[in-house]
Amino acid sequence: MKLETFADVLKAVGKYRNREFHLLLGNGFSVAYDPEIFSYNALHEFIDNLNDVDLSKILEVIETKNFEIIMQQLDNFSALIDAFGGGVGLKKKIDAASARLKKCLLESVKELHPEHVFTVPENESEACSKFLAKFLNTGGKIFSTNYDLLLYWILMRNSVSDHCDGFGRELENSDEFVPPEKQIQSDLMWGKNRDNQNVFYLHGALPFFDAGIAIEKEEYSQHHYLLENISSRMELGEYPIFVTAGDGNQKLSHIKHNPYLTDCYDNLCNATGSLVTFGFNFGKYDEHIIEAINRAAKFGRKSFPKLLSIYIGTYTEDDREHIHSIEHKFKCKVHIYDAKTADVWGRM
Structure with missing residues (x-):
């Protein structure tokens, strides 16, 4: 083509x-x-600097800066815990981390955004x-x-x-x-x-x-x-x-x-x-x-x-x-x- x-x-x-x-x-x-503001790298660095222990662990384990992939893998993991009868406490922790990540992603877009x-x-x-x-x-x-x-x-x-x-x-x-x-x-x-x-x-x-x-x-x-x-x-x-x-x-x-x-x-x-x-x-x-x-x-x-x-x-x-x-x-x-x-x- x-x-x-x-x-x-x-x-x-x-x-x-x-x-x-x-x-x-x-x-x-x-x-x-402006790639320094709107790229996945910038969003990843912003969230990594929040010093949220659970989110930091997730970012370390899932080696990608594409947040769609990260959140999809968290959803998959939560579903697997259900499917195999895993611990309720672990599932709640994963779901809570996923919700925090979504919230932090929105916060990062707002904070990194040009002012006006x-x-x-x-x-x-x-x-x-x-x-x-x-x-x-x-x-x-x-x-x-x-x-x-x-x-x-x-x-x-x-x-x-x-x-x-x-x-x-x-x-x-x-x-x-x-x-x-x-x-x-x-x-x-x-x-x-x-x-x-x-x-x-x-x-x-x-x-x-x-x-x-x-x-x-x-x-x-x-x-x-x-x-x-x-x-x-x-x-x-x-x-x-x-x-x-x-x-x-x-x-x-x-x-x-x-x-x-x-x-x-x-x-x-x-x-x-x-x-x-x-x-x-x-x-x-x-x-x-x-x-x-x-x-x-x-x-x-x-x-x-x-x-x-x-x-x-x-x-x-x-x-x-x-x-x-x-x-x-x-x-x-x-x-x-x-x-x-x-x-x-x-x-x-």
């Missing part, structure tokens, strides 16, 4: 002007901005917004599996036209006529603008909280940056919507138990046209994403409209070999392009 460039992807966008081109972002999008939107240099922010707009301008949608604020910041700071994450405010005293100055608006809640939504966080994100009867989005205030307000909620024991543990089936189960995540996933399942990925490596725990892509492709049936092709960005020869090895899993045309040729952050 020919290795294409991002210029080739853009040629396809220009050639098929009536086709939607969607974008799927993975952790590589954030790592491309203006931390991102203006020229890089603008370059990224132009990259994102290339897809939105085709009528396409943006899907992200990242938890951080980078995508949200870029879209908001640059006022990228027509982007919508589905959140909005409701009038709380709407049962009577109230002059504008006395109207009471709700917090930002998901659902009001879902019909126009074209930005989807498949695994949740730091600003999104499940309030029980509604999905709320935290925002910046007059006196506090967004990350400060998120931190305040976390200190009160509230945690953002966050899918990280388990294999593809377990992630999908988590997704299906949350209305916002379910809607995001369903939108990926119904994407038509073409999908371009950046920073997403289709690892062994991403089978639910491949399943969604194949649903969008109608599993290869001659039924239209459907997802016709996918352009997968890769960085290394190992990445390309991996995609070649799983190419048969995709039920649509697969292209591979060199992700290094995509100037996402304006540094080329």
